Amino acid sequence: MNQDEIFEKVREVLVEALAVDEDEVTPEATLFSDLGAESIDVLDISFQLERAFGIKIGQGELFPEGVTQDPEYVQDGKLTDKGLQTLREQLPHFDLSAIEKDRSVQNVVSMFTVQSLVNFVAQKLKEQNA
Amino acid sequence: MRWMWIDRIVELVPRERLVAIKHVSLAEDHLHDHFPAQGARPPMPVMPGSLIIEGMAQTAGILVGHAESFREKVILAKVTRAELLDDARPGHTLRYIATIENLTKQGASTRGIIELLEPDGSDPRPFGSVDLVFSHIDHNITGTEFPDHNFVFSESFRTLLRTSGIADDFADHEADHR
Numbered sequence: 001m002n003q004d005e006i007f008e009k010v011r012e013v014l015v016e017a018l019a020v021d022e023d024e025v026t027p028e029a030t031l032f033s034d035l036g037a038e039s040i041d042v043l044d045i046s047f048q049l050e051r052a053f054g055i056k057i058g059q060g061e062l063f064p065e066g067v068t069q070d071p072e073y074v075q076d077g078k079l080t081d082k083g084l085q086t087l088r089e090q091l092p093h094f095d096l097s098a099i100e101k102d103r104s105v106q107n108v109v110s111m112f113t114v115q116s117l118v119n120f121v122a123q124k125l126k127e128q129n130a
Numbered sequence: 131m132r133w134m135w136i137d138r139i140v141e142l143v144p145r146e147r148l149v150a151i152k153h154v155s156l157a158e159d160h161l162h163d164h165f166p167a168q169g170a171r172p173p174m175p176v177m178p179g180s181l182i183i184e185g186m187a188q189t190a191g192i193l194v195g196h197a198e199s200f201r202e203k204v205i206l207a208k209v210t211r212a213e214l215l216d217d218a219r220p221g222h223t224l225r226y227i228a229t230i231e232n233l234t235k236q237g238a239s240t241r242g243i244i245e246l247l248e249p250d251g252s253d254p255r256p257f258g259s260v261d262l263v264f265s266h267i268d269h270n271i272t273g274t275e276f277p278d279h280n281f282v283f284s285e286s287f288r289t290l291l292r293t294s295g296i297a298d299d300f301a302d303h304e305a306d307h308r
Contacts, residue, residue, distance in 0.1 A: 017210075039270065040207040044263045047232040047239045059235055059269075069273040 001125060006053075007118050013048040014114065017041055027115040035114075039063075049117070055124040062120065063112070064090045068105050079103040093120045134286050135185040136226060139192065139294035147229045148193035152185050156220040177218040182244065183209060186260040190228035190240035192291070194264050195283055197233055202266040203282045207237065214258035216246060223247040225254055237265040 011025045018035050031037040037045070042063045050057055059065070064087055067073045073083030079099065087096060087108070094116055099107045141149035154161075154177050161175035187206045195204045218224055225245040232239045240262050245254035267276055291297075 040263070040265055043237050043265060044208055044210065044239065047263070050232065065273065 001122075003118060003122065006121050006125075007114075009052050010049070010114060010117050010121060013045060013052050014117075017044045017048055025114055027113065027118070029114050030110050031112040031114070031117075032109045037112075045117075049121060053121055053125060055121065055128060057124070060090055061093075064108070068108055074105055077105050079105065079108070093123045095119070132286065134188065134290060135181055136188050136290070139189075139290065139296055140225075142193070142196065142296060145193075145197045145230060145233065147227070148189055148196070149228075150185075150189040150192075150226045152224045152226065154218050154220050154222045154224065161220065175220055177222075177224075179212075179214050182214060182218060182224065182258070183212055183260055185224065186226050186228065186242040186244065187262060188287075189226040190230075190242055190262050191264060191282075192287065193228050193230060194233065194238040194240065195287075196296075197230070197238075198266075200280065200283045203268055203276060203280055204238075204264050205267045205282065206262060207265040208263040210239070210261040210263055212258070212260045214244070216257055218246060218257070221249040223249075224257065231261075235266065236269045237263065239263045 007027065011022060014020060014025050014031075014035060015022055018031075018037055018041060020035050024035060029035055031041075031045075046057045046062050049055065049062075067083060067086055067090070070083070073080055073086055079087070084096070084099065084103065087094075087099070094111060096111070098111060136150040136152050139148060139150045141147070156175060158177075160178065160181075162173070164176060164178050165174045167173045191204050191206065195202065223246070225247060227243045227245070229241050230238055231241050242260040242262065244257040244260065246257035247254050267274075
């Protein structure tokens with residue numbers, strides 16, 4: 001399955017899960033601000049991605065659990081070294097370069113773009129077929 | 131017994147499927163306001179669609195709760211899809227059939243079919259479908275904490291389980307909690 005095919009299926013999942021229009025789901029769109037996802041949608045999206053692609057998504061793989069609320073990981077609205085390290089460990093499939101430059105917590109939320117989901121699924125499919 | 135929108139559980143296959151029934155009765159107060167007479171139109175008592183969805187949420191919620199012996203606080207997080215094809219009127223019986231689609235530590239998604247039984251004993255006919263997502267809220271991704279006591283599966287739910295002949299699986303750990 002190539003990137004375009006994965007994107008099309010991810011788009012179908014997001015249209016269904018978030019009740020958004022197809023043309024709103026662009027690769028650059030962020031899940032939480034542009035597409036209006038809430039934390040509970042992550043569970044639904046993860047269930048629907050599992051079904052659409054026949055993959056298994058473990059706890060915390062799609063979204064870092066509790067990291068942004070933990071004072072050990074976040075101080076004054078910015079990720080600590082430990083917080084960044086934890087994100088790297090929890091989310092090996094995500095591009096964290098923007099957060100490495102600017103550690104504002106908002107950046108953690110905005111890294112969840114449609115493209116990041118496509119990359120996540122592509123990596124999962126690769127692991128599965130390896 | 132307040133806010134119970136199913137009358138009896140008639141079938142339970144743990145972690146898979148739960149079937150419950152609801153008899154629609156003219157003794158239910160809200161039916162007299164839904165809808166009252168208006169001008170020349172006579173009263174039209176029909177069960178509100180929102181309460182039919184609640185009935186499925188309770189059916190599926192018990193199935194999800196039972197899977198972990200009612201230790202988890204199972205909260206309805208999302209109505210993924212709901213379609214009701216007809217009206218449920220006094221004398222009708224609704225049959226809720228819920229199946230688990232996904233079940234993880236964080237929550238579950240369920241599929242639900244509703245059938246309607248006429249009082250004449252004819253075969254059930256399709257009435258609608260309601261698909262839901264539930265959260266096990268103690269494992270929510272935002273890290274929010276909730277009280278220890280399981281406020282979801284209250285006495286009303288336990289009574290329903292008992293009167294339906296289903297073992298009250300959560301009696302033991304509730305006792306531990308006290």
